[in-house]
Amino acid sequence: MELANWFKNLLPSEYKRLVFLVALVAITHLLFQSLLSGHEDSVDGYGNVIIRVESTSKSAMVRNPLTINASDMSTRDVVLFNNVVLKDGTGSNSNSNVGGDDGNGSRKMGDRGEIENGSVSEGTNRVIVDRNVVDDEYENDEDLNEIAVLEDVIRDQDDYVNTISDIVSSSTMESTSGAGNGFKIEQVAKHGQEVSTGKLKEGKMSEAAKELVAVNTSSVANRTSNAGFRSTPLQSNHAASENNLSMIAKPGKKKMRCEMPPKSVTTIDEMNRILLRHRRSSRAARPRRSSVRDQEIFAARSQIENAPVMVNDQELYAPLFRNVSSFKRSYELMERTLKVYVYKDGKKPIFHLPILKGLYASEGWFMKLMQGNNRFVVKDPRRAHLFYMPFSSRMLEYTLYVRNSHNRTNLRQFMKDYTETIAAKYPYFNRTGGADHFLVACHDWAPYETRHHMEHCIKALCNADVTVGFKIGRDVSLPETYVRSARNPLRDLGGKPPSQRHILAFYAGSNHGYLRPILLKHWKDKDPDMKILGRMPPGVASKMTYIQYMKSSKYCICPKGYEVNSPRVVESIFYECIPVIISDNFVPPFFEVLDWGRFSLILAEKDIPNLKDILMSIPQERYLALQLGVQKVQRHFLWHAKPEKYDLFHMTLHSIWYNRVYQIKLRQ
Numbered sequence: 001m002e003l004a005n006w007f008k009n010l011l012p013s014e015y016k017r018l019v020f021l022v023a024l025v026a027i028t029h030l031l032f033q034s035l036l037s038g039h040e041d042s043v044d045g046y047g048n049v050i051i052r053v054e055s056t057s058k059s060a061m062v063r064n065p066l067t068i069n070a071s072d073m074s075t076r077d078v079v080l081f082n083n084v085v086l087k088d089g090t091g092s093n094s095n096s097n098v099g100g101d102d103g104n105g106s107r108k109m110g111d112r113g114e115i116e117n118g119s120v121s122e123g124t125n126r127v128i129v130d131r132n133v134v135d136d137e138y139e140n141d142e143d144l145n146e147i148a149v150l151e152d153v154i155r156d157q158d159d160y161v162n163t164i165s166d167i168v169s170s171s172t173m174e175s176t177s178g179a180g181n182g183f184k185i186e187q188v189a190k191h192g193q194e195v196s197t198g199k200l201k202e203g204k205m206s207e208a209a210k211e212l213v214a215v216n217t218s219s220v221a222n223r224t225s226n227a228g229f230r231s232t233p234l235q236s237n238h239a240a241s242e243n244n245l246s247m248i249a250k251p252g253k254k255k256m257r258c259e260m261p262p263k264s265v266t267t268i269d270e271m272n273r274i275l276l277r278h279r280r281s282s283r284a285a286r287p288r289r290s291s292v293r294d295q296e297i298f299a300a301r302s303q304i305e306n307a308p309v310m311v312n313d314q315e316l317y318a319p320l321f322r323n324v325s326s327f328k329r330s331y332e333l334m335e336r337t338l339k340v341y342v343y344k345d346g347k348k349p350i351f352h353l354p355i356l357k358g359l360y361a362s363e364g365w366f367m368k369l370m371q372g373n374n375r376f377v378v379k380d381p382r383r384a385h386l387f388y389m390p391f392s393s394r395m396l397e398y399t400l401y402v403r404n405s406h407n408r409t410n411l412r413q414f415m416k417d418y419t420e421t422i423a424a425k426y427p428y429f430n431r432t433g434g435a436d437h438f439l440v441a442c443h444d445w446a447p448y449e450t451r452h453h454m455e456h457c458i459k460a461l462c463n464a465d466v467t468v469g470f471k472i473g474r475d476v477s478l479p480e481t482y483v484r485s486a487r488n489p490l491r492d493l494g495g496k497p498p499s500q501r502h503i504l505a506f507y508a509g510s511n512h513g514y515l516r517p518i519l520l521k522h523w524k525d526k527d528p529d530m531k532i533l534g535r536m537p538p539g540v541a542s543k544m545t546y547i548q549y550m551k552s553s554k555y556c557i558c559p560k561g562y563e564v565n566s567p568r569v570v571e572s573i574f575y576e577c578i579p580v581i582i583s584d585n586f587v588p589p590f591f592e593v594l595d596w597g598r599f600s601l602i603l604a605e606k607d608i609p610n611l612k613d614i615l616m617s618i619p620q621e622r623y624l625a626l627q628l629g630v631q632k633v634q635r636h637f638l639w640h641a642k643p644e645k646y647d648l649f650h651m652t653l654h655s656i657w658y659n660r661v662y663q664i665k666l667r668q
Helices: 002-010 012-039 070-075 146-177 218-227 244-249 268-280 292-305 324-337 361-371 393-400 409-425 428-432 515-523 540-552 568-574 605-616 620-637 648-663
Strands: 049-053 078-081 084-087 182-189 195-201 213-217 340-342 386-388 437-441 458-461 503-507 530-532 553-559 578-582 601-603
Touching (some): 340 361, 428 437, 515 530, 515 553, 515 605, 553 605, 568 578, 578 605
Parallel strands (some): 340 386, 503 530, 553 578, 578 601
Antiparallel strands (some): 182 195
């Protein structure tokens, strides 16, 4: 003690300075630890910083500003390409790798794979890139290949570095001064021609906004490694589960769902048995009280089942249908009876804004034609047999998804809030649990976005996958149609006659998913009769070549990509080429009424090595019958500016009506 007092008296100023420095270091360390724990940051095993930012669900967050003229979307050729509005093919693309490939240059989301083995549940975390529509002369691409997806994500990481650094530095300053951890995020969209800025603050969050952004960037880790991030105790247990990019980019780690075959396979025969079983015993819940409209639909079922047998019908080609007599009677009753109420709730662009071009055109065309229909639509909901919720799954993704957040929870929460608003405002949803409500959605994420809260609704989905909740006999498989021109959706319709189709089989497209690499491995450049190609070069000439190949081929191969659905199925019919569907668990469009064995081939994925032998074994007589079936069924897969009888609009609406007829139960 005396020695300490002697030292203090000897060097008073140096001693005080030393104590001050020690205290300053300790305070700085505590503030730094508090900052990290407040943001729930973590560092993965590779030294990558994972920063989690929370925001409110009330603000409409978008990846990039969205400026859309509603009239343009329905009356002029306007498409969204890399977040730029293009009119009549003009405009520029600042990132040529954004989007996806379906054989020839079009853009579609290439991020459908889900991490398996516990790191991701319900497919909520994904590597995301734009899946925008391209305004080009001839576009047939479906998805971006995985390499391009990763390159796009890596490139986008650099754009976030400064933003993350600003958030960290801003939070440090606010923490020191006692301020809150608030920050502003621009790109909050208003429909029309305005883009506003919203302020999102931590601490005012709903479940829809939690974990809205999870950014993983090695650049930040490199910049902060000298500050001790690599040695921090926050190399936590949950870091590995959040570091999706590291797992995808590094071979040998977790595999995406799209890179693995399904765990179970439902064959087409099993699908038929499921449909028949559901027809015999409906699973729909009885309404709390049976209305006059319920009784009218229930009465239609008896008339359909006892329809007079048709021998020769001048309008319909009987072999295409499971039961042409029942179909025609059901269609006539639909035209005579069905009334639909279209909810006015919901604001553009997510609601009431149809996109009429590109890969998601099916949902847009149906929305446009349904909302403008005077024959089926009623203004009084009490007169309605069915209720249409007119949202665009494409615009939901575009408007609300935070790019590279790997989280779609806010999209599902948005639809949950919408459904609850409808249920609270009107008495109809709760009366049947939503069984007399329907939606039409073509985006791959629609099954996830409408899960649980819209579970009893009739869902017309392009992603008709029985392994992700598609209910045969209730839901409707919506054809994914690639529309190149909103003003002329029938451009280039038709193909060569059978005698002039000298190519046995044709396929061109990107090498993504687990199935297409197998197809290309076995058949690319292996046989002159099998025109199996990879991705065709960009440009109008290649796109014309793609179309001419389809017009000149006997069979068009339609393998699944990241999901079970593919626009090639309808493209094949469009160009009168027999579709060869290779996609386990895919329910073909209008499965409840059409007999796909009369105009297509449905093969198991395991049959790819024997593909040519299978095609060559088909007798000429059967080939000609299939070819005729394609020509006859074509009318049922076409969009018209003014709907025509038995066209794609009416076929979609009929399948919704037909499934409701067989689902309804009356309360005695």
